[in-house]
Amino acid sequence: MQEKSVEKNKNIIRDTIKLLIVFFVMPLTIFFTWKYAGNKYYLTSLILIIFAVVPFFLRFEKRKPEAREMVTLAVICAIAVISRVAFSMVPHFKPMAAIIMISGIAFGGEAGFLVGAISAFVSNFVFMQGPWTPWQMFAYGIGGLLAGVLAKVKIMKVDKPLRTAILGGVLIIAVVGPLLDTCSLFTMGIEINKSSIATTYLAGLPLNAVHAVATLATLLLIGKPMTEKLYRIQRKYGIMREE
Amino acid sequence: MQDTFSRCNPIVNLIFYLGAIIFGMIFMHPLCLMAAAVTSITYYIYLKRIGGLKVLLGLAPVFIIISAINPLFNTRGETLLFSIGTRPYTLEALIYGVAVATMFICVILWFFTYNIVITSDKLTYLFGNVTPSLSVVFTMVLRLLPSYKRKLAAISNARKCIGKYGENGGTKDRIKNGTTVVSTLTSWALENSIVTADSMKSRGYGSSKRSNFVIYRFTSRDIWILVLMIICIVTISFCGIKGGMSYTFIPDIDFATNKFTVVGVLFYFIFLSLPIIIDVTEDVVWHFLKSRI
Structure with a gap:
């Protein structure tokens, strides 16, 4: 009984901290960076992204994950990163987001976020780290997280491959792609107004469309077998279960 | 060099x-x-x-x-x-x-x-104590990449024997080929991951505080550079707050x-x-x- 109430207290503290960050720390950050650093969109957004990403990492650390869980996570991230190589003969085909979403569907949103963020970070060791790294981590993380959430409310489902694949494509073109475009808008440092925003997103649209089609195709072809493989590992060894 | x-x-x-x-x-x-x-x-x-x-x-x-x-x-x-x-x-x-x-x-x-x-080893040195589990995951991913690259080549080579070249056919066939290869790799990798994890556990992973790979020492030179850098950072920030670096470009150009x-x-x-x-x-x-x- 007592343990339960301690647990409850912890939850209340955690929720309070979350609310404080969202309603207090984040607006304050925007205010101070605006006031003292000029309208530095990139720096402000970077700090906000850190506030958004760090809790996921801290939760993972706090849980003191088992060796099996960590190795599985690493393996999925490595597959997501290396999958690009398997499609090297198809130009502009990026299957990484699809694999991140599959892991989100199978293991839940939190794992999806971690896989997305870590894969984006590590893939930049192969390509190049740059000001885009935190944004990519955030964008792909959100992709995995949303896939996990959609799977939890039974909108994305293993036995509905077409619907899942289309939703995956929509996630890319509506969420992940625009987030990456926002990064280029901020890093280029050009004046932000209606026309520059419209131009950036329109210029990004063709690339995002290709990315979305690649994600859709990968999810359609590989979604079901991959998810089942992950489910099997989950059931057989009892890992990566969402509480 | x-x-x-x-x-x-x-x-x-x-x-x-x-x-x-x-x-x-x-x-x-x-x-x-x-x-x-x-x-x-x-x-x-x-x-x-x-x-x-x-x-x-x-x-x-x-x-x-x-x-x-x-x-x-x-x-x-x-x-x-x-x-x-x-x-x-x-x-x-x-x-x-x-x-x-x-x-x-x-x-x-x-x-x-x-x-x-x-380099990546410097990152694990820097963040290994703050985020021990994540840096293990990070190190493992970096280690797995080359190994998976080899495995991918092996799988593709095996598939060549049954006439499924990666470069064969149009875009549709190539994508199909790619997904099969990734799927095969996944089966093998996941099964392997459990073996790795069990081996880690039987060697005592998680039984005590993890130590990190460290080949870096704090020499007196590092301390001097660090002190100099902190002096610079404080001075620059102070001058920045006092308006020494202020600028306007638009509507007219003006610098402090x-x-x-x-x-x-x-x-x-x-x-x-x-x-x-x-x-x-x-x-x-x-x-x-x-x-x-």
């Missing part, structure tokens, strides 16, 4: 890059931009020699495009150059574009050298020029030159040591 700055303690490297990149994004005073441009280009060329020049030339179009694009979105400014349709193209906006482009190129160049100086500007820019330049100073000092010392023999 010997890059002495890379051989300093990773904490020194990290603080330098945090400072260089964050200050680089905040300060758009022309003197600051000049300091950043000169130091970032010099350090990049020092590390890459002739090959770096090619990359720099490749960045030139990016510089021109960003400079030229800005006035298209920003029509304010006093001096009219010409107009496209009804939209004015002003000199102030163009100069602002040049400043933004310089800032962008400098940050990109700092990241170029960052990729050379801060007071004692804080002089001190701030001087310390900014010293801070950014640190890697070059360290490297060149070491080169000179070596030269004299060698010539004595």
Whole structure:
């Protein structure tokens, strides 16, 4: 009984901290960076992204994950990163987001976020780290997280491959792609107004469309077998279960 | 080639890059931009020699495009150059574009050298104690990549025996081939992951506090550099808050020029030159040591 109430207290503290960050720390950050650093969109957004990403990492650390869980996570991230190589003969085909979403569907949103963020970070060791790294981590993380959430409310489902694949494509073109475009808008440092925003997103649209089609195709072809493989590992060894 | 700055303690490297990149994004005073441009280009060329020049030339179009694009979105400014349709193209906006482009190129160049100086083992050294589990995952992913690359090649080769070449057929066939290969890799990798994890556990993973791979020591040189960097950072921040680095480009161009500007820019330049100073000092010392023999 007592343990339960301690647990409850912890939850209340955690929720309070979350609310404080969202309603207090984040607006304050925007205010101070605006006031003292000029309208530095990139720096402000970077700090906000850190506030958004760090809790996921801290939760993972706090849980003191088992060796099996960590190795599985690493393996999925490595597959997501290396999958690009398997499609090297198809130009502009990026299957990484699809694999991140599959892991989100199978293991839940939190794992999806971690896989997305870590894969984006590590893939930049192969390509190049740059000001885009935190944004990519955030964008792909959100992709995995949303896939996990959609799977939890039974909108994305293993036995509905077409619907899942289309939703995956929509996630890319509506969420992940625009987030990456926002990064280029901020890093280029050009004046932000209606026309520059419209131009950036329109210029990004063709690339995002290709990315979305690649994600859709990968999810359609590989979604079901991959998810089942992950489910099997989950059931057989009892890992990566969402509480 | 010997890059002495890379051989300093990773904490020194990290603080330098945090400072260089964050200050680089905040300060758009022309003197600051000049300091950043000169130091970032010099350090990049020092590390890459002739090959770096090619990359720099490749960045030139990016510089021109960003400079030229800005006035298209920003029509304010006093001096009219010409107009496209009804939209004015002003000199102030163009100069602002040049400043933004310089800032962008400098940050990109700092990241170029960052990729050379801060290697993955330095990152695990820096964050291994703060995020032990994540850095294990991170290290494992880095280790798995080459191994999976080999496995992918093996799977593709095996599939060649049944006539499923990766390069065969149209885009549709190639994508299908790719997915099969990835799927096969996944089955093998997941099964393997459990073996790895069990092996880790049986060797005592998680039974006590994890230690990290550490080959870095804090030498007296590191302490001196660190102290110097902190003095620079404090001075630069102070001058920045006092308005020494303030600027406006639009509607008219105006820069702060007071004692804080002089001190701030001087310390900014010293801070950014640190890697070059360290490297060149070491080169000179070596030269004299060698010539004595």
